[in-house]
Amino acid sequence: MLLDNADVKRLDSHDWRKQEFEHFEKDMTSESPRFPCIFGSMGLNRNELRFSFFNDIEDDSIEELAKALREYVEQARSFGNYTSMVTFFNIDKNLSIHEYQHTFWSILTRLHTIDLKEWPESIPNEENDPLWEFCFHGEPIFVVCNTPAHEIRRSRRANTYMITFQPRWVFDSIGLGTPKGDKSKDLVRSLLRQYDAIDPFPHLGIYGSPNNREWLQYFIPDTNEVSATAQCPFHHMRRNSMSSVQYIQGSDVTLEEAVMQLLPVTGSVEVQRDTPFREHKSHTHPTDETLLIISGDITFYTEEGELYCTPGDRILLPANTVHSSKAGENGTLYIIALEFVEQPKEEVLA
Structure with missing residues (x-):
C-alpha cells in the first residue's frame, strides 16, 4: 500500500x-x-x-x-x-x-x-x-x-x-x-x-x-x-540464486492475473491442469522454468527436497533441474513460463 x-x-x-x-x-x-x-x-x-x-x-x-x-x-x-x-x-x-x-x-x-x-x-x-x-x-x-x-x-x-x-x-x-x-x-x-x-x-x-x-x-x-x-x-x-531451486510463498491469484504476471513481452505461457494425484515423472528442461499455482495443491520433488505448493506459490526451476511432481487430492491448476530458446540457425528450415 x-x-x-x-x-x-x-x-x-x-x-x-x-x-x-x-x-x-x-x-x-x-x-x-x-x-x-x-x-x-x-x-x-x-x-x-x-x-x-x-x-x-x-x-x-x-x-x-x-x-x-x-x-x-x-x-x-x-x-x-x-x-x-x-x-x-x-x-x-x-x-x-x-x-x-x-x-x-x-x-x-x-x-x-x-x-x-x-x-x-x-x-x-x-x-x-x-x-x-x-x-x-x-x-x-x-x-x-x-x-x-x-x-x-x-x-x-x-x-x-x-x-x-x-x-x-x-x-x-x-x-x-x-x-x-x-x-x-x-x-x-x-x-x-x-x-x-x-x-x-x-x-x-x-x-x-x-x-x-x-x-x-x-x-x-x-x-x-x-x-x-x-x-x-x-x-x-x-x-x-539461479543455481538452485527457488520457492516463493504467495497469496491467491486469479488465472488472468497469473497469466499477465508471467506473460513475456513477446511469447506465451502454458496453462497446466493436473487431475487429483496426477504424477509427472522425473524430467528436465533446457531452460529456466517458472510455475505459479492458481488452484489446488501440488508437491514438487527435486534433488534439494520436497516443495508443497498452494495457490499463489511460485517455483523457479533453473535449467536442467531434475524434478517431478504429484497433484493433491483436488488436483491443481498452474501456469508455466519458459525462457525463449532460439532454434539453432543451421536447423531452421527455409
Missing part, C-alpha cells in the same frame, strides 16, 4: 510508521546544514513522494514490497517530476554497515527473482556498463539505501533501514547534462561537503558517462574506499 504525506500524518502518534516518517521529514527539511538531496526535498514538499512500510524482510514482506513497487511504477508519472518511493523497514537498528549492505543486495535480488517482466532492451546485462541500471516491472530504477549504521556520511544515515526507489526518468526531468541540471548537480556536491563529515564519494557519477558505475552509488559505505576489483553483489547473488 502506497501512502502520501497526508496518509502518514493521519497515523496514530505511537505508530512506528509515523515516528519514522517524522525522523525522515526532519532530515529532509534540515536547513542547518541543508539536506543535500534537493530533489528529494522538493518531492517531499510537493507531496510527490510515496511511502511504504514493512515490519520485516521475510518473504511475505518482499512479496508485498514487490506489489507496492509494481503499483508505484505504474502510477509514478502521475505523482510528479520529483517522485520516489521511499520504503521503511522496522528491523534491527544495531546491525553493522556490512550486514545492512548484504541485506540491501539480498532484497534487490529477491525482488528481481519475483519480477517476471523483462528488463528493457536498452539496459545491458553487464553491471559495469555505464548504462546498466536495476530494473523492476520494466522500469529502470536508481536505488538508494540509508541505514542507522552510517555515522560519518550523514546523507546516507536514517533512523531506520530505508530503501528509496527513483525511476530513471526522474533524472531526465531534472535535466542532468544541461546547464541547469549541471548547476543543480554542483549544488548537491557542495551541500554534501557541508553535510557529511567526509568528502563526497569518489564514484558519484552521471548515468551513461564512460567511467560511471550505477551500482556503486546504490549502497555507499561510510568510507571512500572501494576495491579496484569490486564486483556488483546483485549480479553475483543473482547468479547464485
Whole structure:
C-alpha cells in the first residue's frame, strides 16, 4: 500500500510508521546544514513522494514490497517530476554497515527473482556498463539505501533501514547534462561537503558517462574506499540464486492475473491442469522454468527436497533441474513460463 504525506500524518502518534516518517521529514527539511538531496526535498514538499512500510524482510514482506513497487511504477508519472518511493523497514537498528549492505543486495535480488517482466532492451546485462541500471516491472530504477549504521556520511544515515526507489526518468526531468541540471548537480556536491563529515564519494557519477558505475552509488559505505576489483553483489547473488531451486510463498491469484504476471513481452505461457494425484515423472528442461499455482495443491520433488505448493506459490526451476511432481487430492491448476530458446540457425528450415 502506497501512502502520501497526508496518509502518514493521519497515523496514530505511537505508530512506528509515523515516528519514522517524522525522523525522515526532519532530515529532509534540515536547513542547518541543508539536506543535500534537493530533489528529494522538493518531492517531499510537493507531496510527490510515496511511502511504504514493512515490519520485516521475510518473504511475505518482499512479496508485498514487490506489489507496492509494481503499483508505484505504474502510477509514478502521475505523482510528479520529483517522485520516489521511499520504503521503511522496522528491523534491527544495531546491525553493522556490512550486514545492512548484504541485506540491501539480498532484497534487490529477491525482488528481481519475483519480477517476471523483462528488463528493457536498452539496459545491458553487464553491471559495469555505464548504462546498466536495476530494473523492476520494466522500469529502470536508481536505488538508494540509508541505514542507522552510517555515522560519518550523514546523507546516507536514517533512523531506520530505508530503501528509496527513483525511476530513471526522474533524472531526465531534472535535466542532468544541461546547464541547469549541471548547476543543480554542483549544488548537491557542495551541500554534501557541508553535510557529511567526509568528502563526497569518489564514484558519484552521471548515468551513461564512460567511467560511471550505477551500482556503486546504490549502497555507499561510510568510507571512500572501494576495491579496484569490486564486483556488483546483485549480479553475483543473482547468479547464485539461479543455481538452485527457488520457492516463493504467495497469496491467491486469479488465472488472468497469473497469466499477465508471467506473460513475456513477446511469447506465451502454458496453462497446466493436473487431475487429483496426477504424477509427472522425473524430467528436465533446457531452460529456466517458472510455475505459479492458481488452484489446488501440488508437491514438487527435486534433488534439494520436497516443495508443497498452494495457490499463489511460485517455483523457479533453473535449467536442467531434475524434478517431478504429484497433484493433491483436488488436483491443481498452474501456469508455466519458459525462457525463449532460439532454434539453432543451421536447423531452421527455409
